[in-house]
Amino acid sequence: MRELHVVDACELASAYAAAHYAVVLDGDVIAFRVGEHAGDVEAYWAARRYAFITAWNPASRPLSEEANNLADGRLVARIEGLDLVFHPAWASDHDRQWRESGWLVADLDPTVLDALATEFGQAGALHWEHGEPVRLRMLLARPPDCGELPSVEWLQPPVED
Template sequence: MAHKHIPATVDATRRLLAAYLAARYEVRGPDGTFLLRPGQMAPAGLAEVLPGECWTVITAWNPGSQVCTRAESRHADAALQSELDGLGLRRLPTLASDADGNWPEPGWLVANLPATGADALARRFGQAAVLHWRAGEPVGLRMYLTPPDGVADLGGPVEWIAAKS
């Protein structure tokens, strides 16, 4: 899978961070939808539907936060699913969008994918961020961009993962 360019300007990174923090992350369970928010605890019952010690929300759509065709994104998603299948990981479908439902990106809530594995898949599929958290902890946002000055020290649900070339 080719790595697409992720915008690296300070303004672009700030906009992406704000968008990811404000986004709606819906998990499609067998009996309904669960809404995830960075910095908040996962909804009660989600761990019963998809048991695990940790969870990751990841997508292969729109690498680098650049719009791709549906065909390109579906192809990338099929490759991501193949990787998840190869790892034997259970998952549920997700749909991430902005607060108004724009910029929809299907993805996956994956159980028991360690943070290092999530980081590797996110980079392989050109993603600027994933959600990741452990049982009993709030939902976290892992960003794979260089943090703008002052942003990395704000704390909260964001973890800045060192960019690798």
């Protein structure tokens, strides 16, 4: 298992929560955002739950495109092994200066999502139930000085002062 060394978990969660996400369904690009309902995604592709995961830049350290693509291939093999339906997706910042490829997966159990994210060195992943707002699942502890971030779930015990 990879160990994440994040300089500022709160800043990272804020960036993930503010990111723009999109998926390609039947050739159409459909956007979704943390904290918002993904009604367009759900109308196009009916599932009980949805998850966005990437294998790019594990431990929040930029890697070469070749290394990211190799990790992505391993992630695809793991998702295929779970016999789940998935579509190409990505995350980017507001200015499109940063972009990471990933996958939107239907009906992936959140505990399996967390295990995959951990296996691939990710600090967070998105998950939501049909009809509910998109949530960010941070696999890190919430720092004590981090204010409340709507739609962010911290999955590790809080860091003590």
